[in-house]
Amino acid sequence: MKLVSFLIDGEVKAGMVQDELVVDIHAVSGGSLPKDMISIINLGDEGLKRMKELGAFSEGEEGVYPLRDVTLKAPIPRPVSIRDFYAFEEHVKTARKRRGLDVVPEWYDIPVFYFTNHLAVKGPGDPIAKPAGCEWLDYELEIACVIGKEGRNISPGSAQDFIYGYMIMNDWSARDIQKHEMKVGLGPAKGKDFATSFGPYLVTKDEMDTYRNGERLDLPMTAKVNGKHLSEGNYQDIHYTFEDMIERASKDVTLYPGEVIGSGTVGSGCILELGPEKHPWLKPGDVVELEIKGLGVLRNTIVERRKGEDHVLSSIGEHTS
Numbered sequence: 001m002k003l004v005s006f007l008i009d010g011e012v013k014a015g016m017v018q019d020e021l022v023v024d025i026h027a028v029s030g031g032s033l034p035k036d037m038i039s040i041i042n043l044g045d046e047g048l049k050r051m052k053e054l055g056a057f058s059e060g061e062e063g064v065y066p067l068r069d070v071t072l073k074a075p076i077p078r079p080v081s082i083r084d085f086y087a088f089e090e091h092v093k094t095a096r097k098r099r100g101l102d103v104v105p106e107w108y109d110i111p112v113f114y115f116t117n118h119l120a121v122k123g124p125g126d127p128i129a130k131p132a133g134c135e136w137l138d139y140e141l142e143i144a145c146v147i148g149k150e151g152r153n154i155s156p157g158s159a160q161d162f163i164y165g166y167m168i169m170n171d172w173s174a175r176d177i178q179k180h181e182m183k184v185g186l187g188p189a190k191g192k193d194f195a196t197s198f199g200p201y202l203v204t205k206d207e208m209d210t211y212r213n214g215e216r217l218d219l220p221m222t223a224k225v226n227g228k229h230l231s232e233g234n235y236q237d238i239h240y241t242f243e244d245m246i247e248r249a250s251k252d253v254t255l256y257p258g259e260v261i262g263s264g265t266v267g268s269g270c271i272l273e274l275g276p277e278k279h280p281w282l283k284p285g286d287v288v289e290l291e292i293k294g295l296g297v298l299r300n301t302i303v304e305r306r307k308g309e310d311h312v313l314s315s316i317g318e319h320t321s
Helices: 037-042 044-052 089-098 155-163 175-182 205-212 240-250 311-319
Strands: 002-008 010-020 020-026 063-068 071-073 079-083 111-117 127-130 141-147 161-169 194-204 220-225 228-234 259-261 287-292 296-303
Touching: 002 020, 002 037, 010 205, 037 044, 044 228, 071 194, 079 240, 111 240, 127 175, 141 220, 141 240, 155 240, 161 205, 161 296, 194 205, 194 296, 240 259
Parallel strands: 079 259, 127 296
Antiparallel strands: 002 010, 002 071, 002 194, 010 020, 020 063, 079 111, 141 161, 141 259, 161 194, 220 228, 220 287, 287 296
């Protein structure tokens, strides 16, 4: 199933996509299923079963809307948490080489991550405001998985049981701010915490398993800026799989439904790797499109942040599809 959070009549609701329609899960279930995505995820396998049993719907039925008439928000507008890993070897090698650094041996010992701001999540079509003082704004082409049930000290062999689904992730990065603060040895923080985009769909694990090739998902990943193809990679090239990441994240810590785990940037998946000589850092007006097989296209436009404009940006995001 393709699940979404969508804005209709001033309210954000949880929905299912059926062809070119969006189905309000709460409405068509007669109120027996929740209104929001976190509550849906908390129902786990039972919730998935009940949603499948709802069947197919037609335009004109109550709670059923043409996809073109709704505004899609991030599938999970307020995740429980976001851990972003550093799991693609090509990205690590190339990004560090650009800075005159080798890959540290410890990277091969354990998958590492940082927590980013789960309250600064953006959805498809939402404008991304360039942080004040940032001249090196970058996109990052990533895939994320969503935790579907509670677990602690999860083994790689059982980690698949804890994945609810997958979605595209753009870990926006202010590279100049990040470069400055990382010299202190703690972070990243302000170079990352202003925005993370998800969407357009949260695709359930069973649907994504159709792309499985052996032990890994064969998922081509691409990025365009203003229609120009810049990045191309594949999830199956990842060094640390989501199973590895979940094992690490859950070590001596309980994971809960609605937590998000990002893969880190796929090889070639950002301007930092490609070099500003291939494409300049992002500027207001640039349109960034990330596409992953089976997960759709996540599109956002860069805007200039102006003093006192934050409430305007929020309003724009609510009316952009």
